[in-house]
Amino acid sequence: MTTLVETGTSSVIGAVFDPTDEGETLSAGHLLHLLRPDMLVLWDKGFDANAFLAKVTATGAQVLGRLRSNRRTPVPARLADGSYLSVIGTAKVHIIGAETTVTWTDDIVFTGSQRLVTTLTDARCHPAATLIGL
Secondary structure, X not given: OXXXXXXXXXXXXXXXXXXXXXXXXXXXXXXXXXXXXOOEEEEOOOOOOHHHHHHHHHOOOEEEEEOOOOOOOOOOOEOOOOOEEEEEOOEEEEEEEEEEEEEOOOOOEEEEEEEEEEOOOOOOOOOHHHHHHO
């Protein structure tokens, strides 16, 4: 099952029950008609494929999510905070390095490095630290 959920209220906007062998991005594609220009879509790694990102940005919605660890993006110039503007397919994106810490309920702590991608490319309006906090 793939869902589109509003994070503030946890309201389900849409859900798709597809065969598990279809893959998450194909299932998520069935929910794109529900996206609106005033939405920020948060997603996990694996949704950063060129074609899928193009379909999401065509809805007018913005995205913020993790990049796959093997995803390479051009680095034309770094911004003052160490992040950089780049492109994935035809989408202009902002790439942000982030150190994350997760504490599980049994007090096990995991710390790791992540790369985030967002279509919010104005670093003055949307600073890296604020986006990492999301």
